[in-house]
Amino acid sequence: MTSANSKGLVDGCKRSVTYLRVSVTDRCNLHCRYCITHKTQWLPKGQVLTLEEIYRMVRIAVGLGITKVRLTGGEPLCRKDVLGLVARLSRLNGLEDLSLTTNGTLLAAKARALRQAGLQRINISLDTLDAAMFRQLTGSDLFEQVWRGIMAAADEGFEPVKINTVVMNGCNDAQIERLADLSRQYPFHIRFIEYMPIGIDPHGSQDRFMPMDEVRRRLERMGPLVPVANGRSDGPAMRFRFENAPGEIGFIGAMSNHFCHRCNRIRLTADGHLRPCLLSDEQVDVIGPLRSGGSDADLSTLFAETLARKGDEHHLNFCGNGVIRTQMVTIGG
Ligand code: SAM
Numbered sequence: 001m002t003s004a005n006s007k008g009l010v011d012g013c014k015r016s017v018t019y020l021r022v023s024v025t026d027r028c029n030l031h032c033r034y035c036i037t038h039k040t041q042w043l044p045k046g047q048v049l050t051l052e053e054i055y056r057m058v059r060i061a062v063g064l065g066i067t068k069v070r071l072t073g074g075e076p077l078c079r080k081d082v083l084g085l086v087a088r089l090s091r092l093n094g095l096e097d098l099s100l101t102t103n104g105t106l107l108a109a110k111a112r113a114l115r116q117a118g119l120q121r122i123n124i125s126l127d128t129l130d131a132a133m134f135r136q137l138t139g140s141d142l143f144e145q146v147w148r149g150i151m152a153a154a155d156e157g158f159e160p161v162k163i164n165t166v167v168m169n170g171c172n173d174a175q176i177e178r179l180a181d182l183s184r185q186y187p188f189h190i191r192f193i194e195y196m197p198i199g200i201d202p203h204g205s206q207d208r209f210m211p212m213d214e215v216r217r218r219l220e221r222m223g224p225l226v227p228v229a230n231g232r233s234d235g236p237a238m239r240f241r242f243e244n245a246p247g248e249i250g251f252i253g254a255m256s257n258h259f260c261h262r263c264n265r266i267r268l269t270a271d272g273h274l275r276p277c278l279l280s281d282e283q284v285d286v287i288g289p290l291r292s293g294g295s296d297a298d299l300s301t302l303f304a305e306t307l308a309r310k311g312d313e314h315h316l317n318f319c320g321n322g323v324i325r326t327q328m329v330t331i332g333g
Helices: 051-064 082-090 107-117 131-138 143-155 173-185 202-208 212-220 287-291 296-308
Strands: 003-005 008-010 019-023 068-072 097-102 121-125 161-167 189-194 225-227 238-242 248-252 265-268 273-275
Touching: 008 296, 019 051, 051 068, 051 082, 051 265, 051 287, 051 296, 068 082, 082 097, 082 107, 107 121, 107 143, 121 143, 131 143, 143 161, 161 173, 173 189, 173 212, 173 238, 173 248, 189 212, 212 225, 212 248, 265 296, 273 296, 287 296
Parallel strands: 019 068, 019 265, 068 097, 097 121, 121 161, 161 189, 189 248
Antiparallel strands: 003 008, 225 238, 238 248, 265 273
């Protein structure tokens, strides 16, 4: 049984779903190799949810028990008037946590306005501290701009500033020590994330995969990693801290050590679908019902349907089990 009632959204595995990730656009101003995996045309504007439609879906979700919302994409700061959306969402009764994931390229100019609009937390993706490698990985020369964005977020009082790094063998893995060292210099949380074969043939990408255990072993050579207790509303990262460091290190191993049994998330994609799991192509159409006059009650049932399709665990691996055809930019990471 799945339910969307006064107890909130609970799926068939009795997991309470309280977290909605919203991809506000499939467009991005970077072209990260592991994210935009094949040449793509951006969705025509008419096939992307309007900000009003996004707001409506989030409002309904919050009414059903969602308490945490993260805006993502594509690059959310590329979406015109995302600040207006943040401001409206931040006033929703019942929404306790509003955050955003960004590549940081447009953040220096927008950090203050985001803060003033009511954004509470921010994650910035950064896979290298080397400008030349940044160019290779993203196709853009914007490393310095991202760094300025990170500093602007810290200056505006976002706390903690989280930096997300996808670790890829033979690609950026030589950077992990330098990135981890940031946690000794700044109160930043550096979160290492396992590379996931999304939008590509998993077989062909296995050699890029580096399990989090290996990343952790390498960082332990820099000094002892002291465990940090996870709070109730914390995400799936296993948290640590170098002794006396102001910042933290986190490991997220969705492939080698999945955390499906405590997954509390669903996703709303830029093209108007609800997805019960990042690592499955299962989805429920919402753009159709939204645009054919669906009432709030009709749209509420789509959340229950999404929960009903949430598997007990994901089955994606690098041995050909499971294939995600949709690219990450469309789903929203
Ligand atoms: N543009 C924003 C950004 O760069 O953070 C938000 C969207 S991006 C898709 C969200 C996150 O997904 C980023 O941290 C990115 O590194 C991560 N990501 C993309 N493709 C991935 C993959 N194949 N495996 C693991 N993480 C991935």
